[in-house]
Amino acid sequence: MSTAPDFAAVRAEFGLPAHGAAFPAAVLAEAERAAAAGPDGPRVDATDIPLVTVDPPASKDLDQAVGITRTPHGFTVHYAIADLGAVVDPGGPLDAEVRRRGQTLYLPDGAVPLHPPVLSENAASLLPDGPRAAVLWRIELDGEGAVRSADVRRALVRSVARLDYAGVQAAIEAGRAHPAIAALAELGPLRRARAVARGAIELELPEQEVVPAGTGWTVRTRRRTPVEDWNAEISLLTGQVAAQMMLDAGVGLLRTLPAPDPEAVAALRATALELGLDWPEGESPAKVLAALPRPADADPRALAVRRAATTLLRGAAYASFGAGTPPPEDPGHGGIGAPYAHVTAPLRRLVDRFGSEICLALAAGREVPDWLLEALPGLPGLMSASDTLAARVDRACTDRTEAAVLAGRVGEEFAVVALRREPGEVFLTDPPVLARCEGELQPGATVRTRLVEADPVTGRVRFALLD
Known part of the structure; x- marks a missing residue:
């Protein structure tokens, strides 16, 4: 409950x-x-x-x-x-x-x-x-x-x-x-x-x-x-x-966002190649992301690349x-x-x-x-x-709802998609929960974890990687 x-x-x-x-x-x-x-x-x-x-x-x-x-x-x-x-x-x-x-x-x-x-x-x-x-x-x-x-x-x-x-x-x-x-x-x-x-x-x-x-x-x-x-x-x-x-x-008044930093693009391409995804030399991030499988969570590797691509969209302003x-x-x-x-x-x-x-x-x-x-x-x-x-x-x-849904399941094991190494971040597909995770994660991998915290008051949800 x-x-x-x-x-x-x-x-x-x-x-x-x-x-x-x-x-x-x-x-x-x-x-x-x-x-x-x-x-x-x-x-x-x-x-x-x-x-x-x-x-x-x-x-x-x-x-x-x-x-x-x-x-x-x-x-x-x-x-x-x-x-x-x-x-x-x-x-x-x-x-x-x-x-x-x-x-x-x-x-x-x-x-x-x-x-x-x-x-x-x-x-x-x-x-x-x-x-x-x-x-x-x-x-x-x-x-x-x-x-x-x-x-x-x-x-x-x-x-x-x-x-x-x-x-x-x-x-x-x-x-x-x-x-x-x-x-x-x-x-x-x-x-x-x-x-x-x-x-x-x-x-x-x-x-x-x-x-x-x-x-x-x-x-x-x-x-x-x-x-x-x-x-x-x-x-x-x-x-x-x-x-x-x-x-x-x-x-006038514009909504602005700097063009993707070349170093951030290079790092994203390295992540995609490490996960075995295709990124031809010189191809734009826009074309690579558009070609990834859909829906967004259909392929764990693609999901990890999409999450990593958030580094390209920083500095929004008016x-x-x-x-x-x-x-x-x-x-x-x-x-x-x-x-x-x-x-x-x-x-x-x-x-x-x-x-x-x-x-x-x-x-x-x-x-x-x-x-x-x-x-x-x-x-x-x-x-x-x-x-x-x-x-x-x-x-x-969203955080408080995620925590409330999982509050009675602390201690249970879950298969989740690893998204980032630092800070450790994972995505549980059902129910869809984005949360922190302790342990050495390999982005794009589906891993076994244990739910160690789900606090509806603070909205904190935390997993731990199982050996």
């Missing part, structure tokens, strides 16, 4: 609200007024463009709606983004509160949202219940998936269906994809191939998620469908287009520029293989609202507003702190 993980303790540890959204009264009042008022100002009427949302089934904060059309010259992508800039008054109580929060924090027993639910789950969400205000991107691509032109405007849009990844995947495989995204199965792989060619690094490590199990909780591996990867490529495409607009204009501050010397994102800006998830992430407002001004030939230029220098620090908090909260919830 396992001990239930204590998510209330996680909330207390990180100073999060114990229940609900817990927004100040002035913030809720402003959000209610904005929701009741609806969109104002000039907008393009794009309600005739078929768009759909594709999200996990339980999602209510729908940031994006997509439509993809095959054309004689390639593809046209319409990507509608929730228009938070139209409902958040710069300098008001709501603006101050979302700057303090930074992003939505997701815990198994309920989220701590960035915006009040009256906006994020209702008025500003791209629900399929009528015309909605949106920031609408139109991106023209050639037959190989390369960008030919792009534009962005405020618009009224209409989502015609609320879909989920598994349903879309099944529909595509059955040959009955929704007409709004029938071309996704062609464009998605094209964009993914272009990403690998330019050096984008996709680790594809097993993704752990905490889910209800009876009256308690358990941890499982979430399997990504191809549709989820293809849909992500449309979001990445939009972020790359936005970043280039910003760089061309000399004002870089703002404009009003006398030049763009960063290296504006690229090493994990994407190109400059990139967050603009596609404004309901859940603070910085996207600002990125959208910059691009709207640039596309319309207007000056970027002073309030936005004044905000830019402080946003990297706010977002970095928020990202750190989100990662720590997520890890704490």
Whole structure:
């Protein structure tokens, strides 16, 4: 019998609200007024463009709606983004509160949202219940998936269906994809191939998620469908287009990551060769990782290489520029293989609202507003702190659930995959648990261990290698 993980303790540890959204009264009042008022100002009427949302089934904060059309010259992508800039008054109580929060924090027993639910789950969400205000991107691509032109405007849009990844995947495989995204199965792989060619690094490590199990909780591996990867490529495409607009204009906010260090690449290649995996001389990490077996935990050697490849993706940051501050010397994102800006998830992430407002001004030939230029220098620090908090909260919830699931099995023997020598780290596939391990490990090997600690209070799980 396992001990239930204590998510209330996680909330207390990180100073999060114990229940609900817990927004100040002035913030809720402003959000209610904005929701009741609806969109104002000039907008393009794009309600005739078929768009759909594709999200996990339980999602209510729908940031994006997509439509993809095959054309004689390639593809046209319409990507509608929730228009938070139209409902958040710069300098008001709501603006101050979302700057303090930074992003939505997701815990198994309920989220701590960035915006009040009256906006994020209702008025500003791209629900399929009528015309909605949106920031609408139109991106023209050639037959190989390369960008030919792009534009962005405020618009009224209409989502015609609320879909989920598994349903879309099944529909595509059955040959009955929704007409709004029938071309996704062609464009998605094209964009993914272009990403690998330019050096984008996709680790594809097993993704752990905490889910209800009876009256308690358990941890499982979430399997990504191809549709989820293809849909992500449309979001990445939009972020790359936005970043280039910003760089061309000399004002913006980028998500940056240094290109992989050559020494780190050499060390990763040595690890792969030591494990008997193929890595031709001069081949890029992106192509080698893309060729590894799937799912990520299908081959212990491949899993160890994927884990080792995390050393290639270090140094993520945000870089703002404009009003006398030049763009960063290296504006690229090493994990994407190109400059990139967050603009596609404004309901859940603070910085996207600002990125959208910059691009709207640039596309319309207007000056970027002073309030936005004044905000830019402080946003990297706010977002970095928020990202750190989100990662720590997520890890704490997963660690405590792993420990709770295994708490009654201390002393038992387990076969695990060795991932790293120092510090010793192993992966148990069922239930999926990432943990420390004592002993001399050989990465990529399946080894016998004994569980010596599983503490649901601290989240510590520890194995010991058996002789």
